Amino acid sequence: MTDEGRGAAEPVDGVLAALADPTRRQLLDLLAEQGEATATTLAERLPVSRQAVVKHLAVLDGAGLVTAARVGREVRYAVRPAALDATARWMAALATDWDRRLATIKRLAEAAERDAR
């Protein structure tokens, strides 16, 4: 097991930043739906220009959420579940940690109250 839950969350922060934008999430939805697509194709299905899509795809690629594969003169993008899954696990672990801490706090508070009486 690698130590998680501490501050060192490098991949996670890129993923979170990437997912924060609704256009990028929509892009991911389209990609997951089609399996593979080019920036030009994707731009046709979105209310933004191709260049905007290209930039978003670059961010998603940087976060490891998509892969880019050159085929002839076009670049085909596809979704990449690993980074998303890793972030999901990180969040779940964090939520569990919070729960644990809150339970401890509550227990201590109740003990203190018993002492006060």
Place this chain on the structure above:
Amino acid sequence: MTDEGRGAAEPVDGVLAALADPTRRQLLDLLAEQGEATATTLAERLPVSRQAVVKHLAVLDGAGLVTAARVGREVRYAVRPAALDATARWMAALATDWDRRLATIKRLAEAAERDAR
């Protein structure tokens, strides 16, 4: 108007937007660590002003990631795991869905290749 299949504007997008900022994540770490804290106290442990912290806490509160409780003249904030856990589950489900779709695509591609031979 838009056809994004995800029905209502889920709490997820608020959580993702909130988690996108590193200062807010740091704030959540501090809160989880201390259990409870005020904006003034938290600001002392961060390189930003109290007002900045207050704004961040407002965002986190809006995303359901923290709770605010007034105690006398101060406001105590605490971490709230539910929203985080829900988002983690959403992401995990999405990753699984991507995996499923990719497996299908791969299967179809292999079948097509067999036909081509």
Place this chain on the structure above:
DNA sequence: TCGACGTGCAACTCTGGAGTTGCACACATT
């Protein structure tokens, strides 16, 4: 009652990111 402390509100500045347009280059098809 008075001062100290914490909070709330408002009016700013400023940078990053989302989006655009225009053009040049690369690769196919005829």
Place this chain on the structure above:
DNA sequence: AATGTGTGCAACTCCAGAGTTGCACGTCGA
């Protein structure tokens, strides 16, 4: 060779949000 189509690069505009400062209001202890 000529043309159409998809990418890549660069120089913009624009605005949401991260951060600041200043001051007024409420609350607690002396």
